[in-house]
Amino acid sequence: MIRMICCAAASVYKPSHSRPTMKQIIKVLEGTMPHVKIMNWKDIETLQGRATTNLESVLGVERIQITPQKIFAYKELAMATGGFSNVNILGQGGFGQVYKGTLSNGEVVAIKKLSLSSRQGEREFLTEVGTLSLAHHQHLVKLIGYCVDRANRLLVYEYVPNNSLRNNLHGQNRMIINWATRMKIAIGSAKGLAYLHEICNPKIVHRGIIANNILLDHNFEPKISDFGLAKEFSNSSVTLTSTMLAGTFGYLCPEYCITGQLSDKTDVYGFGVVLLELITGKQANAREFNPYASLTSWVAGSTQTSFGYSQL
Template identity: 50%
Template sequence: MSLWVKLDLTPGSVSLQNPFFNIDDYLQVQLELFPPTGKYFNRSEVERIGFSLSNQTYKPPHEFGPYYFIASPYTFQAERGETSISSRQVIGIATGCTILVLLLVALAIYAIQQKKLAERAIGLSRPFASWAPSGNDSEGAPQLKGARWFSYDELKKCTGNFSERNEIGSGGYGKVYRGTLANGQVIAIKRAQHGSMQGGQEFKTEIELLSRVHHKNLVGLVGFCFEQGEQVLVYEYMPNGSLRENLSGKTSIYLDWKRRLRVALGSARGLAYLHELANPPIIHRDVKSTNILLDQNLTAKVGDFGLSKLVSDSSKGHVSTQVKGTLGYLDPEYYMTQQLTEKSDVYSFGVVMLELITAKQPIEKGKYVVREMRTAINKNDEEHYGLSNMIDPVIRNMPNLIGFTRFVDVAMQCVEEAAADRPTMSEVVKMLESILQNDGLETNSTSASSSITDFGTAIAASRHPYNKEALQRKEINDTHAFDYSGGYTLPTNVEPK
């Protein structure tokens, strides 16, 4: 600008011409300056122009390389004792100025792109970053109904610095600890480990959903912490662990048939609430025995909402989504179509009902419990439906399995191949209530993590998830990793209820 003023240039005094890449791959542009008066620049004017353009303080970024001002030779003409500059010098001046302008523009574009990439990266790696606009996680934490924010130091204190003696479970997500708050409340603390299978989005999903839904058959979220790079969820403590642990004999709790009926009814009520009373409805997407927990009264509570999906009004009854869940409980129709519905939860719950009968995991030794049960059923056997060899020995020899055949019928309806043939969860609740009521049992009495497996993300699967080939591969790769929204490894001195 100072050069412009000193030479008294006008808009018509500047011309940019002939941009091209030279043999060294530099962008070269000709800049021509014309004197506002007379035909030539004198020597002092040329020297001023050359000095100004050769001594720019602008430093371009490394990606764009250096810039150069190349002055063309100028032949001075005698005029009143003064000399003028040549057209080549003018071209050189133009070249340098143009390169400088282009570099500035390119730098601005680069900076804008980098900012957008950074914002996108934050959104992916820290999906809850919008909760902390100040940059301090704790200060930006939302005030969610029924859930409070905990500082990391507070959780360290109540778990004895996350000591091993307070560890009650571990798995792909991280570890679960028992802790006691200053007010004496016992809590379960699920702390994510770096590189865990559950990412930030699942962490955020579980916080937001559990803070909105409240039901006696859903695990309660006490609070959360995301601070100092930690992802921690704080739940109500479930002293009697998961249904899977109790069925597998890892605890000293005796689950007789009546208690199993009440566990089934309680967890069914929790799922029915999610499907029909939550607004908008929620599909759990990972219903399994390790995600059904038992409190001190053996009341069943559904947990682990990390994979859950909201069903909006525009979803038309289903959500097209990446297939996630746990093999053995995974709805085959959802697996093959990638269309998630409430009936997908119904299928998974049906598998849990079969677990209550057999006490075995859905897939063992290459055999799938749904197929084995369907093949073995003999309705001419009015007592055990032909399933004597499959029934858990703990309950098989009981003198009277109340409503057993009707319970099997409900379970098999839930695991129908076609979603349209399955009942809703509210219908399942009514059928289970009927089984208990018809046999004189009180339906309202107290009764009685997630391992995320990704099965395809881009296109619908053409094969059935439980064909023989898939089951053999599952058996080879099977691991019994700890799963929780809050599963626990229980102490051995738990007394039977």
């Protein structure tokens, strides 16, 4: 828990330029860094500078088999979902509804159907297809194919049986997740995110690192999903400025909300909030405490009361 607290604090409560990279976070979560005091991130940065480990080894990159994305017919996906029956609905987001389906070859899949009322759905659909055709990692959800049929836009993913992290932490049928599993979820998610930042060229900033976009397979291995807001950075040192804010309340970093500045550190902040959710078991937009509060402010207040916020 101490390692996770260290990473959460450095990711959320440090200014953008002082936030760690995902590669540094992985090494601390896995305990490959020598023990350091909880808030002494400078020591971690120094040790990281001395390390000469292979990048792909640190990020846990496996040579997974890449298969071409398939173009599906709308009729085929309608049959797979029982005519998009409500019985097969897995969830719903801004893009549209997600259905469980079974293809003609017996493969179980998740099918996301664009809502015709979604104003940004077309752009997010193209971004999702484009990003997941380039990014392949065991901790990213796999896009099997897609469908473009008149006004219909559908995405077909591998089926991930244990739903989202949000559902498991906060849903009606939430489970008790032991600490070892929480650490596995944190480390796996960090590796998937670090792959986007460090291995992909150009690097990819996800912009939607929230508990609802971390799916859990049958072994509770995490898979990052929902790339509709993703941005590519052709230069690793570039910070983009967005004129339109996008994201989920409670996960948005201060510099993005105030100035629109977007970088890989934007994802690091969101990941830090997810770590706080894993640690506390409470929601990021913590309306159970205060309808206008976020988990980050609630934790800061509790920490200040408990042992002095200045120690963070």
